[in-house]
Amino acid sequence: MTAHTYAYKDPILTLNNISMSFQGEPILRDINAQVLDVTRPNMKQGQVVGFYGRSGIGKSVLCRIMAGLIRPSSGTVEVGQAQQAVLPGMVGFVQQRYPLFDHRTLFDNLLVAAQRKYGPAEARQHVSTYLERFGLTTHARKYPALLSGGQRQRAAIAQQLLCSDHLILLDEPFSGLDVAMIDEVKRIIVEVTTMDELNTVVIVSHDLVTTTALADRLWLLGYERDAAGALVPGATISAQHQYNLAEMGLAWHQNVEAEPEFAQFVEHIKDEIRRS
Numbered sequence: 001m002t003a004h005t006y007a008y009k010d011p012i013l014t015l016n017n018i019s020m021s022f023q024g025e026p027i028l029r030d031i032n033a034q035v036l037d038v039t040r041p042n043m044k045q046g047q048v049v050g051f052y053g054r055s056g057i058g059k060s061v062l063c064r065i066m067a068g069l070i071r072p073s074s075g076t077v078e079v080g081q082a083q084q085a086v087l088p089g090m091v092g093f094v095q096q097r098y099p100l101f102d103h104r105t106l107f108d109n110l111l112v113a114a115q116r117k118y119g120p121a122e123a124r125q126h127v128s129t130y131l132e133r134f135g136l137t138t139h140a141r142k143y144p145a146l147l148s149g150g151q152r153q154r155a156a157i158a159q160q161l162l163c164s165d166h167l168i169l170l171d172e173p174f175s176g177l178d179v180a181m182i183d184e185v186k187r188i189i190v191e192v193t194t195m196d197e198l199n200t201v202v203i204v205s206h207d208l209v210t211t212t213a214l215a216d217r218l219w220l221l222g223y224e225r226d227a228a229g230a231l232v233p234g235a236t237i238s239a240q241h242q243y244n245l246a247e248m249g250l251a252w253h254q255n256v257e258a259e260p261e262f263a264q265f266v267e268h269i270k271d272e273i274r275r276s
């Protein structure tokens with residue numbers, strides 16, 4: 001186990017008392033959680049939040065709320081150093097199907113995204129930089145149908161980074177990928193979070209080992225019980241289900257999966273998910 005030196009600065013994502021009901025049925029309840037800008041000496045260190053919970057508990061609903069795509073029944077989401085109320089387009093959201101326009105080349109797909117934030121010349125420059133960075137330059141003129149699953153995933157992440165302000169949500173980025181592609185996506189996430197200190201990636205995943213190994217913070221969405229032991233309707237992220245992996249000495253290690261403390265922690269998380 002290696003503990004790294006780190007410190008925290010300003011909040012860059014705040015979930016303030018979020019509750020959500022659909023037709024009177026509570027799905028999410030009183031969610032309060034925050035991501036702070038983490039700093040490490042001589043490094044650009046971004047943030048990775050692993051976001052877990054049983055199937056159907058409300059992870060996608062909370063992601064859509066964090067991305068400003070739906071409004072919660074109550075509460076607010078604040079993003080960035082300025083802690084502005086989130087609006088659609090501020091947060092990148094890479095959904096499971098990696099939607100790209102089929103009738104545009106990869107370059108043009110990324111250009112459409114970049115032009116939402118930059119002028120024409122600057123947008124082209126940024127697209128070229130991201131293609132290079134993500135190893136996609138030789139595929140720039142291909143249409144999405146000709147790209148492999150891993151290439152589409154990389155393209156979708158690049159696309160969201162080009163048009164959002166530092167924060168991106170990845171919904172199940174490892175599902176349906178082979179081991180080589182999982183390694184590739186892991187490399188991209190590390191690349192993204194070391195490009196800029198403010199870059200923050202929230203990963204929704206059922207792959208606890210891969211995600212926990214990348215994360216410096218975990219959120220577990222689950223149900224609480226009242227004094228009589230009955231489940232309280234609406235899932236929440238309770239204080240004891242917000243884990244700080246940096247504090248636990250489990251963040252930013254290569255091959256952390258091989259450490260016994262890591263394996264024990266993943267077992268603990270599995271038990272907590274089963275119980276929640």
Ligand SMILES: Nc1ncnc2c1ncn2[C@@H]1O[C@H](COP(=O)(O)OP(=O)(O)OP(=O)(O)O)[C@@H](O)[C@H]1O
Pocket residue numbers: 022027053054055056057058059060061062
């Ligand atoms: N627009 C909606 N109207 C009514 N109910 C909804 C709506 N969107 C989601 N739900 C309900 O909210 C609950 C949570 O769904 P959600 O998709 O967020 O789960 P999840 O945790 O992402 O699940 P999974 O891990 O299986 O993807 C489900 O019961 C779902 O039916």
